[in-house]
Amino acid sequence: MISILHRKTGTLPPRRLCIQVLRHNPADPASVPHLQPYEIEEAEGMTLFIALNEIRAAQDPSVQFDFVCRAGICGSCAMLIDGRPGLACRTLTRDLGTTITLAPLPFFELIGDLSVNTGKWMRGTAERLQTWIHDATPVAIDTLETPMDPDLAEAIYELDRCIECGCCIAGCGTAQMREDFVGAIGLNKIARFRLDPRDQRSDDDFYELIGDDDGVFGCMSLLGCHDVCPKQLPLQTQIAYLRRKMAVIGFSS
Amino acid sequence: MALIDNNGSHELLDADASGQLVIHAPTTTPARQPRRKSRWPARLDMLQSASGLFLAVFLMAHMFFVSTILISHDAFYTVARFFEGAYFLGKPQPLLVSGVVIVILVIFITHAWLAMRKFPAGYRQYRAFMQHKNSLRHSDTSLWWLQIWTGFALFFMATIHLYDMLMQPALIGPYESADRVWTGNMWPLYLLLLLAAELHASIGLYRLAIKWGWFAAKQPNRYRRRLRWAKHAISAFYITLGLVTLAAYVDLGRAHADRAGERYVPTQQSAPQHPGKH
Amino acid sequence: MEVIHTDVLVIGGGLAGLRAALAARKRGQKVLILSLVPPKRSHSAAAQGGMQASLGNTAKGAGDNEDVHFEDTVRGSDWGADQEVARMFVHTAPKAVRELAAWGVPWNRVEAGPHEVIIDSQRVTLDEPQAAHGLIAARDFGGTKKWRTCYVSDGTGHAMLYAVSDQTVAENIPVHERMEAVSLIHDGVRCYGAIVRNLANGKLLAYVARATCIATGGFGRIYRATTNAVINEGIGAAIALETGVVPLANMEAVQFHPTAIFPAGILVTEGCRGDGGLLRDVDGHRFMPDYEPEKKELASRDVVSRRMEAHIRSGKGASNRFGEHLWLDITLLGEAHINGKLREVKEICQHFLGIDPARHWIPVRPAQHYSMGGIRTDAHGAAYGLRGLFACGEAACWDLHGFNRLGGNSVAETVVAGMIVGEAIADFCATPEGDMHVSTALVRDCWEHESARFADLAASRGTESASALLQRMQTIMSENVGIVRNGEALGAAVEELKTLLLRSWQIGLRSSSPGANPELTTAWRVQKMLKLALCVAHGALQRTESRGAHFRDDYPRRDDAQWLKRTLAYWRDPEQRVPTLEYEALDVRRMELPPGWRGYGARDAIEHPETARRQTEIEQIRARLADADRNAVQQALMPFRHLLPPHLRGPNARLEETA
Numbered sequence A: 001m002i003s004i005l006h007r008k009t010g011t012l013p014p015r016r017l018c019i020q021v022l023r024h025n026p027a028d029p030a031s032v033p034h035l036q037p038y039e040i041e042e043a044e045g046m047t048l049f050i051a052l053n054e055i056r057a058a059q060d061p062s063v064q065f066d067f068v069c070r071a072g073i074c075g076s077c078a079m080l081i082d083g084r085p086g087l088a089c090r091t092l093t094r095d096l097g098t099t100i101t102l103a104p105l106p107f108f109e110l111i112g113d114l115s116v117n118t119g120k121w122m123r124g125t126a127e128r129l130q131t132w133i134h135d136a137t138p139v140a141i142d143t144l145e146t147p148m149d150p151d152l153a154e155a156i157y158e159l160d161r162c163i164e165c166g167c168c169i170a171g172c173g174t175a176q177m178r179e180d181f182v183g184a185i186g187l188n189k190i191a192r193f194r195l196d197p198r199d200q201r202s203d204d205d206f207y208e209l210i211g212d213d214d215g216v217f218g219c220m221s222l223l224g225c226h227d228v229c230p231k232q233l234p235l236q237t238q239i240a241y242l243r244r245k246m247a248v249i250g251f252s253s
Numbered sequence B: 001m002a003l004i005d006n007n008g009s010h011e012l013l014d015a016d017a018s019g020q021l022v023i024h025a026p027t028t029t030p031a032r033q034p035r036r037k038s039r040w041p042a043r044l045d046m047l048q049s050a051s052g053l054f055l056a057v058f059l060m061a062h063m064f065f066v067s068t069i070l071i072s073h074d075a076f077y078t079v080a081r082f083f084e085g086a087y088f089l090g091k092p093q094p095l096l097v098s099g100v101v102i103v104i105l106v107i108f109i110t111h112a113w114l115a116m117r118k119f120p121a122g123y124r125q126y127r128a129f130m131q132h133k134n135s136l137r138h139s140d141t142s143l144w145w146l147q148i149w150t151g152f153a154l155f156f157m158a159t160i161h162l163y164d165m166l167m168q169p170a171l172i173g174p175y176e177s178a179d180r181v182w183t184g185n186m187w188p189l190y191l192l193l194l195l196a197a198e199l200h201a202s203i204g205l206y207r208l209a210i211k212w213g214w215f216a217a218k219q220p221n222r223y224r225r226r227l228r229w230a231k232h233a234i235s236a237f238y239i240t241l242g243l244v245t246l247a248a249y250v251d252l253g254r255a256h257a258d259r260a261g262e263r264y265v266p267t268q269q270s271a272p273q274h275p276g277k278h
Numbered sequence C: 001m002e003v004i005h006t007d008v009l010v011i012g013g014g015l016a017g018l019r020a021a022l023a024a025r026k027r028g029q030k031v032l033i034l035s036l037v038p039p040k041r042s043h044s045a046a047a048q049g050g051m052q053a054s055l056g057n058t059a060k061g062a063g064d065n066e067d068v069h070f071e072d073t074v075r076g077s078d079w080g081a082d083q084e085v086a087r088m089f090v091h092t093a094p095k096a097v098r099e100l101a102a103w104g105v106p107w108n109r110v111e112a113g114p115h116e117v118i119i120d121s122q123r124v125t126l127d128e129p130q131a132a133h134g135l136i137a138a139r140d141f142g143g144t145k146k147w148r149t150c151y152v153s154d155g156t157g158h159a160m161l162y163a164v165s166d167q168t169v170a171e172n173i174p175v176h177e178r179m180e181a182v183s184l185i186h187d188g189v190r191c192y193g194a195i196v197r198n199l200a201n202g203k204l205l206a207y208v209a210r211a212t213c214i215a216t217g218g219f220g221r222i223y224r225a226t227t228n229a230v231i232n233e234g235i236g237a238a239i240a241l242e243t244g245v246v247p248l249a250n251m252e253a254v255q256f257h258p259t260a261i262f263p264a265g266i267l268v269t270e271g272c273r274g275d276g277g278l279l280r281d282v283d284g285h286r287f288m289p290d291y292e293p294e295k296k297e298l299a300s301r302d303v304v305s306r307r308m309e310a311h312i313r314s315g316k317g318a319s320n321r322f323g324e325h326l327w328l329d330i331t332l333l334g335e336a337h338i339n340g341k342l343r344e345v346k347e348i349c350q351h352f353l354g355i356d357p358a359r360h361w362i363p364v365r366p367a368q369h370y371s372m373g374g375i376r377t378d379a380h381g382a383a384y385g386l387r388g389l390f391a392c393g394e395a396a397c398w399d400l401h402g403f404n405r406l407g408g409n410s411v412a413e414t415v416v417a418g419m420i421v422g423e424a425i426a427d428f429c430a431t432p433e434g435d436m437h438v439s440t441a442l443v444r445d446c447w448e449h450e451s452a453r454f455a456d457l458a459a460s461r462g463t464e465s466a467s468a469l470l471q472r473m474q475t476i477m478s479e480n481v482g483i484v485r486n487g488e489a490l491g492a493a494v495e496e497l498k499t500l501l502l503r504s505w506q507i508g509l510r511s512s513s514p515g516a517n518p519e520l521t522t523a524w525r526v527q528k529m530l531k532l533a534l535c536v537a538h539g540a541l542q543r544t545e546s547r548g549a550h551f552r553d554d555y556p557r558r559d560d561a562q563w564l565k566r567t568l569a570y571w572r573d574p575e576q577r578v579p580t581l582e583y584e585a586l587d588v589r590r591m592e593l594p595p596g597w598r599g600y601g602a603r604d605a606i607e608h609p610e611t612a613r614r615q616t617e618i619e620q621i622r623a624r625l626a627d628a629d630r631n632a633v634q635q636a637l638m639p640f641r642h643l644l645p646p647h648l649r650g651p652n653a654r655l656e657e658t659a
């Protein structure tokens, strides 16, 4: 059969995986955080999404975790996979060892086990950084749209791709120490709106939002954000760029 | 029964040209107006980088001056006298060196003060960072940790060294320095100071480039690989240079130990007469 | 009991819910949104392809307008759509795209000058006009005459959802996340809000509102293989059904997509086949030419899906631990092409299959993709059966899509319906009709009823496992109520689903953790999903014809004489085990485009007696208005503007028409 040629798996027996989940239910006063191991048999193309659901269906219905799209585009399933933030739904078990340790993203409010409240933090950040197009002119919906350079549109999309997964916050040492730090995601949002000509805000306005040590000047260039971002956003260059622009404002009166 | 709570939702109302009711959304008002944000965070951040850059450049230059001992005793002697202004003022003025030391000291303290803001404040932050660093095992995060510690160490070690230079500006010369290094038992301090200073400075320069986006290339990751390579190269070069130099001082210091305290007299009496006590 | 009051309660934070909330909010209503997940995680984010709107900016879109879009949509629906609604939709879609542009969606833009594209595996050079430079571009999508699909690279839904969500933040609309509406508060006549469960701590709350809008998306998860997100379980539709007075319409109309990777169900774009990818079976044989000698792999979505399923049934499927599938082979396109043009496919293959599609074949199988059916509403989004209840988006059967929706029409529907329905909600609230007199006793009753249900379920010592029932239901649906249907399989499915429904009252829980117990949540939802599954299966069994995505090999012809009508499924008695079906006829005499041939697929529909008469009528009107402009002709054929809110009635500017 030709199809066999196209499969990678040989005749090796499937691996037994030990998946250790950091369990804790804050709603239960008796609960203490602990690592709970689950043994499952690895299957072809198994992702952590499949593995965790199999555990929940067959072994322990009480494990909490969040998946929505299970396709790596919604940002719900970020967790610490062997200590590194990543999207569980698109992580293949075959790329990991036989013992896999899963823990909830640090920094965010814990809901239970692997489930954290990133949404609440993201909404707070959106309000704080006012992440929407600021344009006082009423929207004209019957007339031709304002033209935009095709390259600019693509450049904006490049920064718009953030899925608010929170990996960059979990990967940032500064954020671990200082709760009010806006993080790479916040800075990237500002960079995105700054780039957008439809947003009428000036650098002075942006300085009001991120011109302090909880904003761009708080970033210590640790680059954890850049290295863990599952969408591979150019966080490093964007933060550097913003820092230059905001520094210029610092010398205006 | 008043179950509906409409408080607030109507006072925002207004009618637009089409007769439609609209809310004055934040969209139509300029971004938060009230108190203007202080410009100082920007300035302090720049100052931190500028002071760091200055110190790093100074350190590199200083390493070259100090290492002239490797060329010859006279070379080092000449450099030392040069900084005392012997060649413009007619005679060496060690106070000039003290002046420079004071300037460096001020910048140094400024830098340390600015950088200290970034230290973990308190045990909670310290633990949070440690835990994070250990679980993430991420090179740049670990580098920062190294920088914190080397900076912290420099704070003490460099202060001692600077204090020496401030108080005894005249005692810089092949024998004088070598005696200080060996007979004065300064070499262990210098060894540590060398490692700390060079690591701290090269990491600092690397991070300066990242922080401000200097020498940026199209592909951020390739750019970073290059920078990291440059950083390693700088560390390696200066540490080697420093070690060899230190070894030279130790050598000379041991050889000169029985005559410790004797001032160096250049082979050709070309340099102006030293006004020291000798 | 905690009670929260608001003017408008929007259940669902996807594109449809958010846009409706914005419309109501801009009219001064106090609005509150509920969502299972943070709104930006809603499944709308998954739409990659694009949004249809007849801007006509590109060379391949020249000549496009509302009329062309309308015809494509109605033909696509296999005449199941409500044509007035389709008109409202195509008229508003360009406005929606332009509004989104102003809100920051980085639509891809037209680049003036010549550029190369691949059409039907041929290299073609298109020349974009200078005047169009920087205007919103469009790409090609199945079933459309013009290139009409506006897009943002491969993240259209994401960019749209983020822009709209950010607007709701700007308007200060509160979103209560991780909240699940578990039943509607109603007295059989009017809806007063919903009982809601906090998914983080398991508490029940009452949300009392003058108007309630359900925008909870599709119900793909009643199938085993689906491209839908795991939260697309149809609970919003189910709670409307459980009121006993609100019908779900056309539930049997379910769309399948040919190439979802197996078993994950993640979509890989049609572009793979468009660019020359092939489908192969277990022997590596390219089988599509055997069935469709002309169009081969490029036949329409439902046709390819049907052929693939049939081929698997004939024993030619490859298999792995999870079951049978076929292969999508794009290795012949070459590494350069794949890395450049199909980057996203490459990434999906890497992340989810661990293979390189330039060297390995991709395991694929058709999967459930979209639910045309849902809560039946009128043209303003008001649900049948309960005053004060509205619905929009994929959860609703507004009936834009009939029995098959066109790619790109559904994200467009969400925003357009949101604009229109949100306005209708505001109108409703602004009239005396919107006043509300609700007794606290009713609210308390509803709350206590629901609390008791959860308490009973949590304490149940039954023997059935919720996840086992769920899996069995999904299997039945995929196997018997899938792409190719027939009376026998459907009958068997209905019977087994009925037993599953009975068994679901015997679910026992294994864990009793405090807070939000995920097992309890699943158990509770399974009971609801089984009802939806029964609506689909039973509706499909009764509908003895093939129309759009509903294909029966025992009744392969479209039967307009018998079946030009919408199925309405009611669940009047909580004890009943199959839904009560009623039908709502579509009025041929008022159609702007009477039933005919779709332009593709089978040509042998059984004609409706009125069709010929309406056809002549239309020809007469057209002849009479031969010199009038297209808007006047349209107005004479089927007026619709009066149905739109005044500010959406204006004509849409187009490059050609302004020039």
Ligand SMILES: Cc1cc2nc3c(=O)[nH]c(=O)nc-3n(C[C@H](O)[C@H](O)[C@H](O)COP(=O)(O)OP(=O)(O)OC[C@H]3O[C@@H](n4cnc5c(N)ncnc54)[C@H](O)[C@@H]3O)c2cc1C
Residues within 6 Å of the ligand: C011, C012, C013, C014, C015, C016, C017, C034, C035, C036, C037, C038, C039, C042, C043, C044, C045, C046, C047, C048, C049, C050, C051, C052, C157, C179, C180, C181, C182, C215, C216, C217, C218, C227, C228, C229, C231, C232, C234, C235, C236, C267, C369, C370, C392, C393, C394, C395, C407, C408, C409, C410, C411, C412, C414
């Ligand atoms: C893989 C994929 C690709 C697609 N691509 C395209 C495309 O290219 N073009 C196109 O036009 N269409 C596409 N579609 C279809 C389109 O994306 C959806 O039809 C549309 O986004 C649905 O939007 P919605 O707002 O109605 O629902 P959703 O976006 O699904 O939102 C539903 C909301 O309701 C909430 N909710 C659900 N139940 C409850 C409850 N009980 N209580 C409270 N809240 C609840 C959820 O949290 C969510 O916020 C695609 C679909 C899929 C699956």
Ligand code: HEM
Residues within 6 Å of the ligand: A220, B045, B048, B049, B050, B051, B052, B053, B054, B055, B056, B057, B059, B108, B111, B112, B113, B115, B116, B118, B119, B147, B148, B150, B151, B152, B154, B155, B158, B197, B200, B201, B204, B205, B207, B208, B211
């Ligand atoms: C000769 C001495 C020193 C040199 C050459 C030097 C050099 C530098 C440089 C170039 C930077 C990068 C600046 C930036 O990121 O903006 C830096 C950062 C830093 N320095 Fe120093 N420094 C010296 C002494 C010190 C001392 C004494 C301390 C501590 C007490 C210190 C602590 C730090 C810290 C913590 C940072 C990191 C700041 C950040 O991450 O933003 N340094 N140093």
Ligand code: HEM
Residues within 6 Å of the ligand: B059, B062, B066, B097, B100, B101, B104, B108, B154, B158, B161, B162, B165, B171, B172, B173, B176, B177, B178, B180, B181, B186, B190, B191, B193, B194, B195, B197, B241, B242, B243, B245, B246
């Ligand atoms: C103006 C200020 C300074 C002067 C004049 C000065 C001068 C000298 C001199 C003369 C020596 C040779 C050894 C000796 O004589 O003791 C020396 C060595 C050294 N100095 Fe400085 N120094 C200054 C500032 C600094 C600073 C700020 C640092 C780093 C933080 C530094 C780090 C060192 C080190 C590491 C050595 C040992 C060199 C080696 O190992 O080769 N110095 N310095």
Ligand code: SF4
Residues within 6 Å of the ligand: A161, A162, A163, A164, A165, A166, A167, A168, A169, A184, A185, A188, A225, A228, A229, A230, A231, A232, A233, A235
């Ligand atoms: S920037 Fe990257 S890591 Fe951070 S939230 Fe966005 S997608 Fe996630």
Ligand code: F3S
Residues within 6 Å of the ligand: A171, A172, A173, A174, A175, A183, A184, A218, A219, A220, A221, A222, A223, A224, A225, A226, A236, A239
């Ligand atoms: S990891 Fe953190 S410190 Fe800055 S560069 Fe990234 S935000």
Ligand code: FES
Residues within 6 Å of the ligand: A066, A067, A068, A069, A070, A071, A072, A073, A074, A075, A076, A077, A078, A087, A088, A089, A090
């Ligand atoms: S579930 Fe959506 S990114 Fe993983």
